[in-house]
Amino acid sequence: MFQFKGSDILHGSQFSRPDLECLMDVADDFRKRVEDHQVMDLLRGTVMAALFFEPSTRTRLSFETAMQRLGGSVVGFSSAESTSVAKGETLSDTIRTVDQYVDLIAMRHPAIGSAAEAAGVAQAPVINGGDGAGQHPTQAMLDLFTVRQELGKTDGITLALCGDLKNGRTVHSGVEIYKHFGIRLIFVAPEALMMPAEVTDRLRVQGVEFEETTDLEAAVRKADALYMTRIQKERFSDLAEYERLKGAFILTREMVESLNPRLVTLHPLPRVNEIATDVDSMAGAAYFRQARNGVFVRMALIALVMGKV
Amino acid sequence: MFQFKGSDILHGSQFSRPDLECLMDVADDFRKRVEDHQVMDLLRGTVMAALFFEPSTRTRLSFETAMQRLGGSVVGFSSAESTSVAKGETLSDTIRTVDQYVDLIAMRHPAIGSAAEAAGVAQAPVINGGDGAGQHPTQAMLDLFTVRQELGKTDGITLALCGDLKNGRTVHSGVEIYKHFGIRLIFVAPEALMMPAEVTDRLRVQGVEFEETTDLEAAVRKADALYMTRIQKERFSDLAEYERLKGAFILTREMVESLNPRLVTLHPLPRVNEIATDVDSMAGAAYFRQARNGVFVRMALIALVMGKV
Amino acid sequence: MFQFKGSDILHGSQFSRPDLECLMDVADDFRKRVEDHQVMDLLRGTVMAALFFEPSTRTRLSFETAMQRLGGSVVGFSSAESTSVAKGETLSDTIRTVDQYVDLIAMRHPAIGSAAEAAGVAQAPVINGGDGAGQHPTQAMLDLFTVRQELGKTDGITLALCGDLKNGRTVHSGVEIYKHFGIRLIFVAPEALMMPAEVTDRLRVQGVEFEETTDLEAAVRKADALYMTRIQKERFSDLAEYERLKGAFILTREMVESLNPRLVTLHPLPRVNEIATDVDSMAGAAYFRQARNGVFVRMALIALVMGKV
Numbered sequence: 001m002f003q004f005k006g007s008d009i010l011h012g013s014q015f016s017r018p019d020l021e022c023l024m025d026v027a028d029d030f031r032k033r034v035e036d037h038q039v040m041d042l043l044r045g046t047v048m049a050a051l052f053f054e055p056s057t058r059t060r061l062s063f064e065t066a067m068q069r070l071g072g073s074v075v076g077f078s079s080a081e082s083t084s085v086a087k088g089e090t091l092s093d094t095i096r097t098v099d100q101y102v103d104l105i106a107m108r109h110p111a112i113g114s115a116a117e118a119a120g121v122a123q124a125p126v127i128n129g130g131d132g133a134g135q136h137p138t139q140a141m142l143d144l145f146t147v148r149q150e151l152g153k154t155d156g157i158t159l160a161l162c163g164d165l166k167n168g169r170t171v172h173s174g175v176e177i178y179k180h181f182g183i184r185l186i187f188v189a190p191e192a193l194m195m196p197a198e199v200t201d202r203l204r205v206q207g208v209e210f211e212e213t214t215d216l217e218a219a220v221r222k223a224d225a226l227y228m229t230r231i232q233k234e235r236f237s238d239l240a241e242y243e244r245l246k247g248a249f250i251l252t253r254e255m256v257e258s259l260n261p262r263l264v265t266l267h268p269l270p271r272v273n274e275i276a277t278d279v280d281s282m283a284g285a286a287y288f289r290q291a292r293n294g295v296f297v298r299m300a301l302i303a304l305v306m307g308k309v
Numbered sequence: 310m311f312q313f314k315g316s317d318i319l320h321g322s323q324f325s326r327p328d329l330e331c332l333m334d335v336a337d338d339f340r341k342r343v344e345d346h347q348v349m350d351l352l353r354g355t356v357m358a359a360l361f362f363e364p365s366t367r368t369r370l371s372f373e374t375a376m377q378r379l380g381g382s383v384v385g386f387s388s389a390e391s392t393s394v395a396k397g398e399t400l401s402d403t404i405r406t407v408d409q410y411v412d413l414i415a416m417r418h419p420a421i422g423s424a425a426e427a428a429g430v431a432q433a434p435v436i437n438g439g440d441g442a443g444q445h446p447t448q449a450m451l452d453l454f455t456v457r458q459e460l461g462k463t464d465g466i467t468l469a470l471c472g473d474l475k476n477g478r479t480v481h482s483g484v485e486i487y488k489h490f491g492i493r494l495i496f497v498a499p500e501a502l503m504m505p506a507e508v509t510d511r512l513r514v515q516g517v518e519f520e521e522t523t524d525l526e527a528a529v530r531k532a533d534a535l536y537m538t539r540i541q542k543e544r545f546s547d548l549a550e551y552e553r554l555k556g557a558f559i560l561t562r563e564m565v566e567s568l569n570p571r572l573v574t575l576h577p578l579p580r581v582n583e584i585a586t587d588v589d590s591m592a593g594a595a596y597f598r599q600a601r602n603g604v605f606v607r608m609a610l611i612a613l614v615m616g617k618v
Numbered sequence: 619m620f621q622f623k624g625s626d627i628l629h630g631s632q633f634s635r636p637d638l639e640c641l642m643d644v645a646d647d648f649r650k651r652v653e654d655h656q657v658m659d660l661l662r663g664t665v666m667a668a669l670f671f672e673p674s675t676r677t678r679l680s681f682e683t684a685m686q687r688l689g690g691s692v693v694g695f696s697s698a699e700s701t702s703v704a705k706g707e708t709l710s711d712t713i714r715t716v717d718q719y720v721d722l723i724a725m726r727h728p729a730i731g732s733a734a735e736a737a738g739v740a741q742a743p744v745i746n747g748g749d750g751a752g753q754h755p756t757q758a759m760l761d762l763f764t765v766r767q768e769l770g771k772t773d774g775i776t777l778a779l780c781g782d783l784k785n786g787r788t789v790h791s792g793v794e795i796y797k798h799f800g801i802r803l804i805f806v807a808p809e810a811l812m813m814p815a816e817v818t819d820r821l822r823v824q825g826v827e828f829e830e831t832t833d834l835e836a837a838v839r840k841a842d843a844l845y846m847t848r849i850q851k852e853r854f855s856d857l858a859e860y861e862r863l864k865g866a867f868i869l870t871r872e873m874v875e876s877l878n879p880r881l882v883t884l885h886p887l888p889r890v891n892e893i894a895t896d897v898d899s900m901a902g903a904a905y906f907r908q909a910r911n912g913v914f915v916r917m918a919l920i921a922l923v924m925g926k927v
Contacts, residue, residue: 045657047683056637058406061384065356065410068382073686078386089888097676097887100910101683102359200823269396269406292409348663367715370693374665374719377691387695578715579707601718 004304008119012137014136020177026300026309027293034069034255034296041071041129042308045283049098050076051107052129053114057141058269058291059129068297070308075102089250092121097149099124104306125305133169138301139268141172142294144181147225148156149293150264150286155182159260160219162188162249163229165195170229175199175208185210193235194263216249217259224288225250225264228274253278313613317428318436321446321485325598328457329486332433335618336602336610343378343605350380351617358407358563359385360416361413362423365576367600368448372415375607379617384411401430406469408433413615434614447610448577449482451603453490456534458602459573459595464491469528471497471558472538472583474504479538479577484508484517494519502544510532525558526568534573534595537583562587575599626737627745630755630794638795642763644918644927645911652687652914659689660926664765667716668694669725669896670747671732675759676887676909678749681724684916693720714739722924723907751787757886759790760915763798763906768882773800780806780836780867781847781892783813788847788886793817793826803828806837808863811853814887834867835877842906843882844869868887871896884908 002019006268015023033040048067051286052060056076064074086207090116099122107115108129115128115135130136148154159178161171165187178185187195191214203210213219220226231249236242253276256263267275267287279285303309318481324332333403336392342349345385355378364387373383390536408431409413416424416543417438425439439445457463468487470480474496484504484507487494494512496504522528540558545551562585564570576584576596588594612618620637623926666685670678673696682692709732716723717740720871725733726747733746733753748754766772777796779789781804793813796803803821805813805828812830821828830839839846849867854860871894874881885893885905897903921927 035353045655045687045689047686055390057386057403061358061386061407061410064384066869068356068384069354071354073382073691074688075682077675077679079390081673081697087888088890093888094675096906097909098679100906101913270396270402271421273399284704288405288409291406345778346663364699366695366712370667370695370716373693377665377693378663464799510769579711581706597714597718602714604719604882 005285005299005307006125007305008115008125009137009301010115010119011128011135012173012279014137015033015177015180017180020141020144020180023141023297023300023304024148026304027145027296027309028046028149030069030299030303031293031296034051038123039071040069042303043067043070043072043117043306045106046072046236046306047102048072048074048076048104049102049136050074051098051105051109053080053109055079056079056088056130059108060296062291062299063127063129064294066302069295070299070303072302081147085222087097091117095126096121097122104174104302105302106181111216123263127301127305128302130169133167134305136169137173137177138298139170140177141301142290143170143174143227143266143268144177145297146266146293147264147284148184148231149225150284150289157182157224158184158222159224160186160226161186161215161229162219162226162251164193164231164235165189167232169228171195176228179206179208186223187212188214188216188221188249190214190231190249192241193231214248216251217255220251220255220259223263225266227266228271229268230274250276251279252276253282256284258283268286313610314616315434316614317424317434318446318610318614319424319428321449321482322436323446324486324489326489328490329450329453332450332606332609332613333457334453334601335613336605337458339378339608339612340602340605349378349423351380351612352376352381355381355383355413356411356613357381357383357413357415357611358411359383360404360407360414361385361387362389362416362418364388365417365439368417371600371603372436372438372607373609375604378604379608379612381611388397398578400426402463404435405430411610414428417554418565436610436614437489439478442476444482445478446482446486447511447529447603447607448479448488450484450610451599451606452536452575452577453486453577454606455595455599455602456573459593460533461599464511466491466533467493467495467531469495469497469532469535470538471525471535473529473540473544475502476541476544479540480504480536481508483536488512488515488517495528496521496531497523497525497558499523499540499558501550502540523557525560528567529560529564529572532569532572534575536575537580538577539581540585559583559585560588561585561593565593566593622919623925624743624744625923626915627755627919627923628733628737629746629753630758631757632682633795633798635674635798638759638762638798641759641915641918641922642766644922645763645914646767648687648917648921649911649914651832656836657689658687660921661685661688661690664690664696664722664924665718665720666690666692666722666724666920668692669713669723669727670694670696671698671725671727671827673697674726674748677726680909680912681745681747681916684920686915688921689911699747700764709735710739713744722920729881745919745923748771749786751785753791755785755791756916756919757910759919760797760908761792761845761884761886762795762799763915764884764904764911765801765882767911768904769842770901775800775842776802776840778806778841778842778844780834780837780869782811782849783807783851783902784811785850785853786847789796789813789845790817791843797821797824797826804837804841805830806832806834806866806867808832808849810859811849826833832866832877834869835873838869838873838877838881838896841881843880843884845884846889848890848892849888868892869897870894871900874900874902877896887917
């Protein structure tokens with residue numbers, strides 16, 4: 001089993017199913033304690049650096065809340081502008097300096113591989129909070145946790161992933177994790193934004209059940225849970241094509257009610273318009289609960305990495 | 310009586326005199342404890358989001374200090390630039406996400422009604438820290454508290470409000486509150502920046518004693534306390550008019566010494582030049598003590614809203 | 619002896635040798651406690667403002683970590699943009715307001731004398747975290763502490779200071795402190811960037827042993843410790859001169875190995891290229907440990923100033 005204590009958390013592929021089951025069990029325990037208003041001080045005296053070299057209020061606040069709910073404290077920054085990077089310092093030197101101050105580093109950086117580079121020079125564990133088009137493992141963990149919480153299990157369920165599957169960091173980290181859990185996958189995207197062949201080839205080798213489609217309605221009908229992501233206009237060279245397609249990848253209340261009223265809907269947020277707001281009040285609309293789960297999963301991960309559970 | 314516990318704090322008009330007496334009594338108790346260096350942990354384990362969609366160091370630091378003095382912790386941001394608003398997210402979605410993380414939201418936003426909108430979607434209580442030209446109820450509360458602390462009472466005192474009464478958010482929130490406290494009001498402003506008729510009409514209906522004048526010296530002579538605010542150049546279409554008037558609305562030491570040496574002077578800060586700096590050392594210059602009172606009043610409000618007193 | 623409790627920390631010249639020995643002893647005690655994972659709450663209930671009117675992630679994070687490791691909490695800002703300075707408020711008014719909120723102020727500001735100005739109006743102790751081309755006393759303290767930790771003593775050692783000695787704030791604060799400790803100094807700089815005559819004149823009067831050279835290799839050979847700083851291109855009117863000189867002031871591994879393998883190397887960081895990265899893995903490369911020492915020294919200073927040790 002993965003030795004969480006003292007380890008860097010860089011990539012979804014680091015974890016086996018038992019590792020993730022353990023993480024989710026701890027997260028669910030913390031959820032109960034938070035909802036029960038228990039004051040926790042597992043991490044009193046521990047300092048985490050939240051180094052956000054690009055803005056991400058959502059992920060930053062989630063990590064900071066997680067650390068503080070455990071009784072720990074936080075230092076950091078929320079954009080690269082105010083850092084020594086502006087004075088010509090290398091990432092490696094910045095990390096090595098902050099590493100002298102703190103017990104744990106959570107970071108987001110626009111460059112692929114930056115978290116691994118940081119982990120290579122820091123003594124403190126590094127948690128990757130997103131490295132550009134690379135990985136975002138805590139998002140994948142909280143997505144899986146939400147599926148488990150909402151459906152009560154993972155084995156045998158059908159999860160549809162919809163949106164820009166070609167470029168989506170979240171879905172790439174996700175499939176590295178879902179594949180262990182007996183989850184059938186449906187990839188829903190316009191032809192131009194289908195899951196890359198290297199991903200689907202790997203899934204085939206690993207014997208993961210999946211199908212691909214351009215038809216959101218068909219996927220809604222079949223899926224137990226639908227993970228919506230945004231289709232970004234800037235990915236299309238042909239704007240007319242974008243305009244034609246985008247309507248086909250918007251989830252509406254009518255669609256859910258007529259095709260699959262029990263559908264559980266997830267979204268990494270922020271959304272723009274790919275889930276109509278009248279879906280929000282449906283029982284299966286889980287995307288804000290998913291944001292909440294992010295705090296519990298990050299609490300669990302921080303506590304495990306610091307050797308406190 | 311107002312049920313503070315679990316409530317949103319949006320508007321000065323929400324509160325009756327007993328509500329505000331209760332708040333001020335708690336604030337004064339907290340003042341004593343802070344001055345006595347007592348460590349408080351009423352809010353240990355509680356997390357507040359300080360969401361400042363526009364910069365306001367003063368109000369943000371005051372809220373954050375208040376929360377930390379109670380033993381709680383804070384996450385947040387100090388400008389909208391680093392938020393998902395930049396990615397096209399609605400205010401409602403931003404608030405609903407943060408609401409999943411924290412126990413309490415204090416916010417400032419440039420749009421009138423934004424705090425009410427946030428309160429409409431958040432489960433956590435929302436405290437309005439200023440919504441554009443709308444309300445700023447905690448400022449009004451701390452102003453009242455300062456009058457009470459400085460003069461020992463509110464009934465029967467005369468409070469002059471001077472400056473841009475037409476556009477001033479602070480004074481509009483203030484009159485909603487002062488009217489319950491037996492305070493006689495003097496409105497001092499250039500003709501063009503007088504208190505709007507809808508405000509004065511309402512005061513007449515409610516039987517509040519007030520008068521209007523363009524003569525600061527006359528007001529200084531009559532008042533027990535003077536609340537100075539800034540006259541903003543940009544409000545004048547005729548700059549010559551501005552230049553002519555502005556001198557008439559600057560408080561000097563000479564004016565106070567010759568007309569009313571016991572005058573208590575308040576100001577929401579930051580000031581530019583509407584109170585000469587040689588007033589600062591006078592016994593009645595209460596504006597920095599007023600800033601201090603802001604922490605105690607916000608501590609009281611947070612503790613009441615969280616059901617901890 | 620200097621009365622730390624309640625005092626402002628503005629300038630290296632405030633301290634005698636016993637003052638600094640005391641500070642370093644406390645810092646070393648805190649180092650042991652942190653390395654032993656002891657949770658400290660000496661400053662529970664105490665709030666520090668970290669007012670950074672210009673960005674300095676390194677110094678800000680070091681102060682904030684120090685405060686939090688002592689159990690205290692922090693409010694503040696990391697650039698002047700989001701402050702009331704933008705609304706025309708004077709530094710004095712900003713400080714007097716924040717002074718009402720907190721128990722201690724740590725600040726950085728681009729103007730020489732700004733920390734002294736702040737100390738003049740604040741009741742809370744002010745710690746100067748750098749005032750433009752003026753002083754940066756906590757940097758000088760942590761540099762001295764690092765020399766003592768690395769070499770086990772200060773008396774009789776030879777410390778070479780290399781770089782822009784004419785303009786370097788760090789080295790100017792440093793000599794105010796090193797002179798008490800029986801340290802022989804070597805100043806290494808291009809002719810144009812030599813230590814100013816007023817500094818060397820003062821050292822002569824005080825009987826401090828020093829020499830000046832333009833030859834880095836000679837200094838490396840003689841020194842026990844070398845304090846490298848950056849030579850800034852913008853200081854040269856003649857760029858050809860800069861290009862010619864800069865190579866002569868870059869420390870390489872080959873230089874250290876061939877001339878003085880036991881050399882202890884310091885640097886205030888961030889570095890650009892004045893220490894080659896292959897020096898980093900040498901036993902004497904102390905610059906990241908120096909950053910770590912900064913937290914312990916600031917913890918000691920904060921605890922002393924707050925009267926908690």
